[in-house]
Amino acid sequence: MIELLAALSAAAAASMRIAVPLFVIGILHHDFSLGIPLLTYIPSLVVLSGLIIGSLIELVGSKQRLIQRLLQLVQLIFSPFVGAFLAVSVTTGATLHSWLFGIVGALLAFVLQLVQSGWFYRLHSFPLWVVFLQDVLCILFVFLAVNAPQVGGLVALMLLLLAVRSMKNLHRWYKQQ
Numbered sequence: 001m002i003e004l005l006a007a008l009s010a011a012a013a014a015s016m017r018i019a020v021p022l023f024v025i026g027i028l029h030h031d032f033s034l035g036i037p038l039l040t041y042i043p044s045l046v047v048l049s050g051l052i053i054g055s056l057i058e059l060v061g062s063k064q065r066l067i068q069r070l071l072q073l074v075q076l077i078f079s080p081f082v083g084a085f086l087a088v089s090v091t092t093g094a095t096l097h098s099w100l101f102g103i104v105g106a107l108l109a110f111v112l113q114l115v116q117s118g119w120f121y122r123l124h125s126f127p128l129w130v131v132f133l134q135d136v137l138c139i140l141f142v143f144l145a146v147n148a149p150q151v152g153g154l155v156a157l158m159l160l161l162l163a164v165r166s167m168k169n170l171h172r173w174y175k176q177q
Contacts, residue, residue, distance in 0.1 A: 003101065005153020006145045007087035011105035012156035013141035014083035015112035016134045018075055019054025022082060024142045025089055026051060034089045059135060065125045072120050076113050083109025090145045108160065115163040118170040 013021040026032040032047040033039040061067035087105025144152025
């Protein structure tokens with residue numbers, strides 16, 4: 001059960017940013033291959049450089065409106081994959097199959113990213129305080145997934161509940177249009 005909560009917390013981080021949680025998990029595990037077999041063939045320096053560049057683009061570029069739109073599209077496409085990678089990487093040594101955690105992580109990251117994209121479409125861009133809040137929550141979810149998975153998983157479940165309720169408001173707004 002604790003592994004599932006850790007996977008949920010890591011997937012929630014992947015729904016907000018892509019490169020930042022991968023970079024933080026790589027630092028915490030001292031391994032930038034992140035348990036992904038494909039990344040073991042790429043030199044660690046190349047992976048580290050890519051994660052640093054991606055993290056800088058996400059942390060700095062997300063404050064500008066045009067880059068926010070581009071990042072929203074990229075995050076919508078890649079967040080399920082990153083959610084699955086992070087869910088599997090934080091649940092090493094679990095009793096269940098790792099692909100189950102990957103599926104749960106991918107679904108949670110995709111659902112949260114879809115709701116976020118809906119609000120982005122409705123508001124035309126996020127206010128600056130929301131972007132900073134996403135940055136902080138993303139890093140917090142990664143640390144909670146590693147250090148306090150019960151708390152991180154429960155907060156991720158509350159975030160999912162908030163997203164489902166929020167989706168009802170978005171659906172109602174869309175029907176009124």
